[in-house]
Amino acid sequence: MPLGKERRQAAARAEIVGACWELAREHGLSGFTMRQIAAAVGVQAPSLYTYFESKHAIYDFMFTEGNAAFRDAMRSVPTLEDRREQLRVAARAFVDFCLADPVRFQLLFQRMIPGFVPSPQAYAPAVEAFESMRAAFARIDITRSEDLDLWTALVTGLVSQQLANDPDGDRWLALTDAAADMFAAGLECSRFSRQTN
Template structure:
């Protein structure tokens, strides 16, 4: 049998991460086993162990992958001459990423697997997503859009609002997609007015 190409390993890795995330989101931490993840992707547990080492390694990679996808979503937002529009576009990217990856979202921001704690290395790796938000806030401060002089403080407020809205939307508490979008717009308009 020919050795799989690198792309095949990348696809399998992604499939295993998504399968693990869906099991965790749909059935809880008790359902997350290497056997169940392998079955969901039509492969063997050997593949899980080869790629991730063990179940803890799979959970760690699910966590990091969620932030890698968020970082990619942020990187795809173009930078324009309007810092506030760019900041709001990051909010849209955050929301779109959460809706596209709901099975990874809770693991990114909560502790559905009680024994999982991100290692310092993972913390450094995921920091770029918050740094992107701080940089966008700094542009707004420099342009005089916000009166608050601390971009980190602004980023924390915006991040908290985005997280709260995403959590509610993913649980169906903001109505349909149009209603949820309207809630997002009103909340961010009110916060940015207050910051100004």
């Protein structure tokens, strides 16, 4: 495929996906149709299939974009020596990323679209983000899989509660540092308990 054609196709795909993000923010992730997408970009609906084989293929592209942004945001979290401060900074970064775009959060972390399963390619940046977190936490002596699972449940739960119950406020957002401190204290108690048993 000639380079000019590749660029035009990439630009068209980006325009379609951009329109989908906007439609998702207006109507919900599964609340818009291929016809609405086509109208948003000024083409006939069948033309969309030149660029994406299905609506799920568009979601897959959106999932890739969202996870790449997530990976980059998590990689930019500063590395600190103090465990509690590192956890606070990591929690704030995660919560801020998610609350910046609730629709993206739903796509990445809540699986709101019936029948949509991300491809391995779309999921790869999420794996990279998790591995970055694993490496950062290993530097502060957090290495058990159970602890990492608990951490992800804790911070994702904060975001879910905030979006569901106080979307324009900060009721759960304000608990981010306290949640990180609670997690750190729980780790210390758990380790002490394992050492004494």
